Structures are given as structure tokens and as C-alpha cells.
Amino acid sequence: MADMEKARAAFDRFDADGDGQVTPEEFKHAMAEMGDAFVTGPVAEAVIKSKDTDSDGRMSFDEFWQALQR
Template sequence: MANIEQARAAFDRFDADGDGQVTPDEFKHAMAEMGDPYVTGPMAEAVINSKDADHDGKMSFDEFWQALQG
């Protein structure tokens, strides 16, 4: 991502309910909408968990942004 505005737009595509957190279900659903119907529940959980710095089972925008920086 080139900048924080682009990152926010990308994050918002995953955050279906707009609560500022992406759950594994939201991630799976967004990936299917973007053309990848093969993301399973366990795969989505693994992706979210890999970015979930506070271990709450969800990915916040701050966690997403940090992942993009590293």
C-alpha cells in the first residue's frame, strides 16, 4: 500500500459491518467477493491470527497497517 488512505479503503472492503474490526468470517466473505472462493474458515482464521497483535481474534485497522509496514 502506498499510503494510509489506500490502506483504509482496502481495510474497509473487509470490515463488512463497519465496526473497525475484521473477523475471520468477514475476511472469508470479502475474499470470495473479490474472486477467491477457496479461502476456508481455518485459512481465514490463520490470516487474521497472524496479524492479530492483541490476540482478540480480530484484526483492527492498526494491526492491518502494522502488517503492511513490515
């Protein structure tokens, strides 16, 4: 998914409050809405942590984009 517009649309699905950051809770909620009710709090925290390069506990669009480039 190297297309910036598609990446932004995907990110926006997770960023429920539109603040430019995805929290573990937002990630968990979005995954449940997409049909994956098995993403627990600890799983969501681990996913965000794996992409959170500045260690603020949230995933920015830049961090999301970087993860897509790997």
C-alpha cells in the same frame, strides 16, 4: 501500500459491518467477493491470527497497517 488512505479503503472492503474490526468470517466473505472462493474458515482464521497482535481474534485497522509496514 504505504498510503494511509489506500490502506483504509482496502481495510474497509474487509470490515463488512463497519465496526473497525475484521473477523475471520468477514475476511473469508470479502475474499470470496473478490474472486477467491478457496479461502476456507481455517485459512481465514490463520490469516487474521497472523496479524492479530492483541489476540482478540479480530484484526483492527492498526494491526492491518502494521502488517503492511513489514
